[in-house]
Amino acid sequence: MSSSVRAQTYENLRSVTGEGYKYGFFTDIESESAPPGLNEETVRFISAKKHEPEWLLEWRLKAYRDWLKMEEPQWAKLRIAPIDYQAATYYSAPKLQNKPKSLDEVDPELLKTYEKLGIPLHERAALAGVAVDAVFDSVSVATTFKKQLGALGIIFCSFGEAVQEHGELVRKYLGTVVPQGDNFFAALNSAVFSDGSFVYVPPGVRCPMELSTYFRINAAKTGQFERTLIVAEKGSYVSYLEGCTAPQRDENQLHAAVVELVALEGAQIKYSTVQNWYPGDAEGKGGIYNFVTKRGACRGDNSKISWTQVETGSAITWKYPSCILEGDNSVGEFYSVAITNNLQQADTGTKMIHLGRNTRSTIISKGISAGRGQNTYRGLVRMQPKAQNARNYTQCDSLLIGHKCGAHTVPYIEVRNPTARVEHEATTSKVSDDQLFYCQQRGLSAEDALSLIVNGFCKQVLKELPMEFAVEAQKLLAVSLEGSVG
Amino acid sequence: MSVMLEIRNLHARIADGREILRGIDLTVRAGEVHAIMGPNGSGKSTLAGVLSGRPGYEVTDGSVSYLGRDLLALEADERAREGVFLAFQYPVEIPGVNNMYFLRAALNAGRRARGESELDAGQFLKTVRAKLKLLEIDDDLLQRAVNVGFSGGEKKRNEIFQMAMLEPKLAILDETDSGLDIDALKIVASGINKLRAPDRAMVLITHYQRLLDYVEPDHVHVLNDGRIVKSGDKTLAAELEKHGYAVFDAA
Numbered sequence: 001m002s003s004s005v006r007a008q009t010y011e012n013l014r015s016v017t018g019e020g021y022k023y024g025f026f027t028d029i030e031s032e033s034a035p036p037g038l039n040e041e042t043v044r045f046i047s048a049k050k051h052e053p054e055w056l057l058e059w060r061l062k063a064y065r066d067w068l069k070m071e072e073p074q075w076a077k078l079r080i081a082p083i084d085y086q087a088a089t090y091y092s093a094p095k096l097q098n099k100p101k102s103l104d105e106v107d108p109e110l111l112k113t114y115e116k117l118g119i120p121l122h123e124r125a126a127l128a129g130v131a132v133d134a135v136f137d138s139v140s141v142a143t144t145f146k147k148q149l150g151a152l153g154i155i156f157c158s159f160g161e162a163v164q165e166h167g168e169l170v171r172k173y174l175g176t177v178v179p180q181g182d183n184f185f186a187a188l189n190s191a192v193f194s195d196g197s198f199v200y201v202p203p204g205v206r207c208p209m210e211l212s213t214y215f216r217i218n219a220a221k222t223g224q225f226e227r228t229l230i231v232a233e234k235g236s237y238v239s240y241l242e243g244c245t246a247p248q249r250d251e252n253q254l255h256a257a258v259v260e261l262v263a264l265e266g267a268q269i270k271y272s273t274v275q276n277w278y279p280g281d282a283e284g285k286g287g288i289y290n291f292v293t294k295r296g297a298c299r300g301d302n303s304k305i306s307w308t309q310v311e312t313g314s315a316i317t318w319k320y321p322s323c324i325l326e327g328d329n330s331v332g333e334f335y336s337v338a339i340t341n342n343l344q345q346a347d348t349g350t351k352m353i354h355l356g357r358n359t360r361s362t363i364i365s366k367g368i369s370a371g372r373g374q375n376t377y378r379g380l381v382r383m384q385p386k387a388q389n390a391r392n393y394t395q396c397d398s399l400l401i402g403h404k405c406g407a408h409t410v411p412y413i414e415v416r417n418p419t420a421r422v423e424h425e426a427t428t429s430k431v432s433d434d435q436l437f438y439c440q441q442r443g444l445s446a447e448d449a450l451s452l453i454v455n456g457f458c459k460q461v462l463k464e465l466p467m468e469f470a471v472e473a474q475k476l477l478a479v480s481l482e483g484s485v486g
Numbered sequence: 487m488s489v490m491l492e493i494r495n496l497h498a499r500i501a502d503g504r505e506i507l508r509g510i511d512l513t514v515r516a517g518e519v520h521a522i523m524g525p526n527g528s529g530k531s532t533l534a535g536v537l538s539g540r541p542g543y544e545v546t547d548g549s550v551s552y553l554g555r556d557l558l559a560l561e562a563d564e565r566a567r568e569g570v571f572l573a574f575q576y577p578v579e580i581p582g583v584n585n586m587y588f589l590r591a592a593l594n595a596g597r598r599a600r601g602e603s604e605l606d607a608g609q610f611l612k613t614v615r616a617k618l619k620l621l622e623i624d625d626d627l628l629q630r631a632v633n634v635g636f637s638g639g640e641k642k643r644n645e646i647f648q649m650a651m652l653e654p655k656l657a658i659l660d661e662t663d664s665g666l667d668i669d670a671l672k673i674v675a676s677g678i679n680k681l682r683a684p685d686r687a688m689v690l691i692t693h694y695q696r697l698l699d700y701v702e703p704d705h706v707h708v709l710n711d712g713r714i715v716k717s718g719d720k721t722l723a724a725e726l727e728k729h730g731y732a733v734f735d736a737a
């Protein structure tokens with residue numbers, strides 16, 4: 001899809017979804033939207049709209065007060081136009097009546113992209129935001145899965161639902177990995193988060209399926225300030241898939257999500273993300289700003305948290321999925337592919353904080369820059385004094401396509417234990433004309449050739465994704481790089 | 487026999503403006519094997535590059551007709567899908583891309599272009615086995631990344647295997663014999679011989695005569711300073727071996 005078409009599609013969607021503010025909300029709790037701007041009243045309004053208990057309102061207000069004292073982080077290698085936080089809208093309920101009623105009403109360009117990505121037919125309607133009651137397949141699938149999960153005692157629901165139904169669990173773990181005042185964007189999220197996902201896996205239970213936000217189509221349109229909390233009890237296992245390869249559009253430019261993972265003794269959490277938010281047009285206009293705080297705590301001995309991300313969208317990506325390796329022998333992993341094309345900028349990486357003995361971490365980062373994109377890997381490996389025999393292996397590879405883009409690698413390594421071992425490898429390479437010609441001489445088009453080379457470059461990461469996701473991700477890489485050769 | 491390739495008065499230069507090909511004439515018919523020999527810098531690799539559509543060359547005069555079509559008007563990948571195959575002098579490494587996956591993608595790109603159905607994994611594997619058997623080679627290279635960490639001999643063997651899989655109409659082998667020990671040379675030569683076919687033409691580009699001890703060409707041409715200065719049968723190669731290229735410098 002050409003970028004001008006994408007821009008237009010975005011504009012169309014924008015006009016369909018509308019801006020929405022009609023009533024003053026201070027007195028009218030029935031209003032659908034908060035007016036632009038952020039103050040304590042906004043926070044109280046959101047909390048009241050969601051019928052939240054007092055403790056959560058207080059929790060949000062503390063976050064808001066923290067946020068007021070904080071400054072936007074300036075250390076990332078990102079050029080961002082000033083953001084007016086008082087101009088943004090912080091709450092707007094999903095508007096079902098404006099949704100397309102069937103696929104016939106959905107922008108054909110969007111559908112074409114779904115086809116290129118190989119997204120199954122029955123999922124396309126849900127992704128395009130077709131009203132829920134029109135998507136029979138997905139609903140029945142979701143219901144079946146819910147039953148199966150319920151039988152095992154697994155809780156998988158929207159964050160809002162969890163606050164109502166499992167308030168004590170939420171209260172016990174919320175903010176224990178990412179405290180309200182952790183950073184500017186996490187504080188903002190904590191104050192105004194709209195919705196998100198909650199997962200609880202009871203002791204010893206192995207979740208039999210990949211938990212995917214596909215199955216929560218009711219919770220659509222919560223992308224702006226999403227909050228996710230996953231708790232894996234002793235000896236349990238869960239694999240969670242976030243996002244999807246289909247282009248995601250949103251009327252809100254500012255996004256700040258928080259994800260917290262808690263793995264207790266012997267538990268394993270595998271968290272996979274494919275992020276394809278609207279990146280802006282070829283001039284970089286209108287793209288999403290994505291400021292994400294993702295962190296997992298390996299709280300118990302022998303626990304493991306594995307992050308895999310494929311980041312292709314957004315105008316700005318600021319994201320460092322991290323692991324706190326508290327338990328002895330705990331393992332943290334970070335596998336990342338980040339693509340920047342046109343004027344996209346990404347500053348992404350991870351933090352591996354080794355606290356426990358014999359803790360191990362692996363970081364594999366693949367950055368791809370095309371067009372005038374700027375791609376920075378920023379990562380911290382810290383070995384604390386008690387991290388006896390801790391190990392880290394880091395590999396950062398950058399691939400450049402064309403000669404106007406940039407790749408940067410900024411590793412921070414702090415070792416406070418003499419028995420710890422840290423390895424860091426970094427490479428930068430270019431897609432060579434020879435490689436492209438070799439593929440073309442065997443019959444592949446220039447675009448297929450590039451896609452093949454890029455997929456080969458990313459293989460170590462893609463193989464960490466669940467099978468179906470990996471196939472879609474491969475196609476997504478190709479679509480993301482359209483127009484960067486030939 | 488029908489004419490497959492017809493090169494007329496071909497002139498080409500490289501990026502710095504130097505003219506490397508200065509009027510090549512050559513006719514290749516289906517079923518024939520032509521050897522093009524010449525010293526370093528005579529234009530052998532440029533000829534291979536121009537015929538296969540490698541970027542970096544500019545054709546300034548002349549024409550190339552392939553099966554009646556203007557070859558130079560086609561993109562490199564179109565030429566490949568139309569049956570033009572280049573065995574590279576320096577096969578290129580593609581990290582992370584499985585050799586089998588690569589070949590299947592290439593094979594299916596050609597099949598799609600010809601309006602044939604794509605081969606699924608099973609059909610593809612069957613073809614692979616048949617070709618391995620034909621060439622009497624092992625499958626040890628198939629699960630590795632394309633050319634990554636291959637020895638010189640393995641790379642050239644892989645090129646021949648690709649040729650067998652893609653079944654080209656016109657195969658151009660650019661110094662396929664260079665850098666090979668005698669055992670590897672024999673394997674490669676035997677592969678070439680097995681792939682000779684009445685509907686397939688081959689152009690062997692080589693500096694040395696030794697490949698021609700194992701592959702018997704129908705025609706031998708001597709390229710010097712961008713022109714074909716002498717053509718003959720296989721005995722010309724032996725003559726070259728004896729006297730060297732120096733005798734052509736005056737030509």
